[in-house]
Amino acid sequence: MHDDFVANLRLLCGYYPSIAEVCRRLEMNRAQFNRYLNGRYRPRHAAMQRICAFFGVEEHELGLPHEDFRRLVQTGKGPVVAAGFGWPDELLQRGRHGMARYLGRYFEYYHSMSRPGHLIRTLVCLEERGNGIVYQRTERMQTPASPRPCHNRYMGVAVKLADRLFLTDYETLNGHEVTQTILFPSFQSQVTRLSGLKLGVADNSERMPCCVRVLYERLDEQVGVRQALMQCGLIALDAPGLDAELLEAVRNDMVPGEVHFRARH
Structure with missing residues (x-):
């Protein structure tokens, strides 16, 4: 589950130009965030809430098996890419x-x-x-x-x-x-x-x-x-x-x- 969390977090970060940009917007220390990306530490409650609020996901979703989470994101059925609630891409x-x-x-x-x-x-x-x-x-x-x-x-x-x-x-x-x-x-x-x-x-x-x-x-x-x-x-x-x-x-x-x-x- 911990490996899935790391993979899912990295996937979300991939939607941004850089990890530095993610940390800037999160107002979170880069070294601290790298520990989460490397799997050395799991975010505590307050940090987890900030991460979930920023990416638009629920905590339990970040713990999903990585392939399930990837499908959730890529199909646009989860809150991450609800970028249109199923609206046509052309629109x-x-x-x-x-x-x-x-x-x-x-x-x-x-x-x-x-x-x-x-x-x-x-x-x-x-x-x-x-x-x-x-x-x-x-x-x-x-x-x-x-x-x-x-x-x-x-x-x-x-x-x-x-x-x-x-x-x-x-x-x-x-x-x-x-x-x-x-x-x-x-x-x-x-x-x-x-x-x-x-x-x-x-x-x-x-x-x-x-x-x-x-x-x-x-x-x-x-x-x-x-x-x-x-x-x-x-x-x-x-x-x-x-x-x-x-x-x-x-x-x-x-x-x-x-x-x-x-x-x-």
Whole structure:
């Protein structure tokens, strides 16, 4: 089983330009990661969770016999190459055109579907993998009743079609939710903010289908994943640092005469 884990981890690393690139994105020491690749050590719980979250796999999948794991990856039936949930390759290839400038990390803002009166800030990481553009969206939820943060992780695929960005993802822990986000592209020289609409369900017992305006804010490359995650969670509407432009972009209102809930450019 240990040999299978090593072979499976090496296979996943093969989707990236180098081991150094994997370690940089994982924010993990290269020497430490090499010990896992060489089979000298098995990752402890915290390190294992980071590795699984980064590659989009479950821990038990990394322990599968290597040929089973390879088939899982290559057929696209596992979370690693869910790079399209079975979407046609032609669509993925067309949809990745022009997406290079959007790769990176973003804070996502929208009015919480389960906690009215609050915004929620999540972390979205878009990257190129295999034959398409995939992303991970991570929620960090903390309430007075549950002071210890819990995380929800979503894996998805992003395509750019006819001047719109389409992002579709699924919740990986329980498999109880699929969300879709449609964003306007940026025509500025530097991508800073993207706006659009998000469709999902409230994360509570009501599970009410909701549509909200959403804003993506590009993060500086120097901001690490852990540092960004610490800033995620529920935010009061009057919290410092929320500028008027951001609040206006995510305000869920309709003007007289509108018969559809529309995105705000």
